[in-house]
Amino acid sequence: MAIRKVGVIGAGLMGHGIAQVAAQGGCEVLVCEAQQGFLDKGLERIDKSLAKLAEKAKEKGQTFDAAAVRARIRGTLSKADLADCDLVVEAIVEDLDVKKALFAELGKIVKKDGIFASNTSSFPIAEMATASGRADRFVGLHFFNPVQLMKLVEVVKTDKTNEDVVAQARAFGEACGKSPITCKDTPGFVVNRLLVPYMAEAMKLAERGDASIPDIDVAMKLGCGYPMGPFELTDYVGLDTTLFILQGWVKRYPNDPAFQIPKLLEAKVKEGKLGRKTGQGFYTWQGDKRV
Ligand code: 3HC
16 A cells, blocks of 8 residues: 555644655645644745745756645644545654544544554654554654755654554655654664764763863864754754653663753753744754854
């Protein structure tokens, strides 16, 4: 079965991007939100991103049919509309109980051979898979921010995921213009397991006064060729998101020395300095640009 009709639940930072790249890959997409205001905002973000991609393509003398992509995306406030989706990707709030309840509900709504996926960055896929009642047809599909530009998707399989479902999820990732990698259902999968402790280690380096925040960022950009240093990237991802991931791991794996919460991170979040989205984190931001 090829994935042609995709439901995306949540039109926020990740959901709107997933919906967009799925439509760019030729899928018919239904974006489901709880409130009209959230849905409108997500669709507006898609419109802006498509306009930007069309502008970029024009500059390069290429064609990009933004209107055709947009025509494949529809919004809904009703989960019942997802009944005949080949794949439903969840990108809602990072709350395990809310996600489990959602998948239990979807398990009763969506056709039996439909595949379920979660874009979670912090919870075990297996727990949601069990709640859905179709653990064999459940994967993690972890996209990266900004979804429209980042070329990776992690396809996370549990002990129960059917190999055919993994193959279909990988093919879907490729259709979305991504390079899929496959990994097991372990904390942080591959990227966040390496990235988040690296960000935390950079914060501890700054806390000790070993180097300044801008110098650490310059070091990692020029020394390793990373597009953003660890502090700029934490601002980009969100300090609250980074703290939330670390807190979850510390709670689940209290004896693992790789998972520690830097005081600097806790203090910034307490002050409401969450990064790009609040205009202030380790740096000051105006929209998407660092000031
Ligand atoms: N849609 C369309 N266009 C977009 C866009 C979007 N969503 N976002 C940015 N663009 C456009 C920009 O407007 C810009 O256009 P311009 O040239 O006309 O100004 C163009 O794309 C390129 O942007 P930049 O000029 O900022 O160019 P960069 O080369 O710096 O690329 C970047 C930006 C891709 C964000 C790059 O800095 C990068 O790769 N940063 C690292 C991001 C990263 O590591 N993400 C992963 C985070 S971890 C994660 O997501 C996991 C989670 O679970 C925590």
